[in-house]
Amino acid sequence: xxxxxxxxxxxxxxxxxxxxxxxxxxxxxxxxxxxxxxxxxxxxxxxxxxxxxxxxxxxxxxxxxxxxxxxxxxxxxxxxxxxxxxxxxxxxxxxxxxxxxxxxxxxxxxxxxxx
Amino acid sequence: xxxxxxxxxxxxxxxxxxxxxxxxxxxxxxxxxxxxxxxxxxxxxxxxxxxxxxxxxxxxxxxxxxxxxxxxxxxxxxxxxxxxxxxxxxxxxxxxxxxxxxxxxxxxxxxxxxxx
Numbered sequence: 001x002x003x004x005x006x007x008x009x010x011x012x013x014x015x016x017x018x019x020x021x022x023x024x025x026x027x028x029x030x031x032x033x034x035x036x037x038x039x040x041x042x043x044x045x046x047x048x049x050x051x052x053x054x055x056x057x058x059x060x061x062x063x064x065x066x067x068x069x070x071x072x073x074x075x076x077x078x079x080x081x082x083x084x085x086x087x088x089x090x091x092x093x094x095x096x097x098x099x100x101x102x103x104x105x106x107x108x109x110x111x112x113x114x115x
Numbered sequence: 116x117x118x119x120x121x122x123x124x125x126x127x128x129x130x131x132x133x134x135x136x137x138x139x140x141x142x143x144x145x146x147x148x149x150x151x152x153x154x155x156x157x158x159x160x161x162x163x164x165x166x167x168x169x170x171x172x173x174x175x176x177x178x179x180x181x182x183x184x185x186x187x188x189x190x191x192x193x194x195x196x197x198x199x200x201x202x203x204x205x206x207x208x209x210x211x212x213x214x215x216x217x218x219x220x221x222x223x224x225x226x227x228x229x230x231x
Contacts, residue, residue, distance in 0.1 A: 004157070037222075043204060045158075045222035091157055100171065101148045101210070101220060105157030 002027040004094050006106035013082045014114055021077045021109050023092030031097040034068065034075045040088040051075065082113045119223035121207050127229045128197055136192045136226045140209030147190050148208040148220065149182055158206060164190060197230045
């Protein structure tokens with residue numbers, strides 16, 4: 001069975017600074033997707049970034065980038081130039097190709113961006 | 116619709132009562148998913164629909180839980196004889212195709228169920 005571990009329950013960062021959220025996963029699969037979702041107080045889960053395991057290049061979306069280390073089964077999220085609106089719960093998720101939408105989520109990291 | 120819509124937003128019910136939670140997916144999305152999020156936890160996958168069919172119901176926590184989808188649109192998650200451990204946010208999501216083909220899953224804002 002796959003598991004996703006987020007070892008940082010809470011983090012804080014000053015506005016405009018950079019923060020990195022950690023995620024490790026365990027799987028015997030070779031073909032899968034990894035995701036970071038953001039959940040603000042409104043509760044809606046918003047996709048931040050996704051990575052296909054077969055791609056060696058790290059995914060980037062504006063201020064958000066990942067460090068994908070397949071051998072180490074690590075998938076960290078870096079947020080650059082943090083903004084107050086980045087304050088939210090961040091969830092790392094794993095999905096095996098062909099698993100029909102069965103996203104396996106970590107327990108989340110609560111990020112607070114301070115002015 | 117513009118996004119995934121869920122109702123009710125919040126529901127408080129007495130232990131032992133039945134509840135129905137509704138999900139309207141994004142128009143045209145053939146795949147629909149239900150997840151449960153307990154307080155302070157990540158999401159648990161419950162069930163998915165491709166069209167009106169649910170090929171795998173093994174994620175449902177017990178036989179008190181059931182889900183259906185009609186017209187390849189609206190879905191209802193029903194919890195019978197609710198228990199306090201059913202208290203959670205129930206999130207619905209939809210996607211254009213099955214995500215293994217690379218499509219994004221879009222989530223609703225969830226239905227917060229409290230069983231007292």
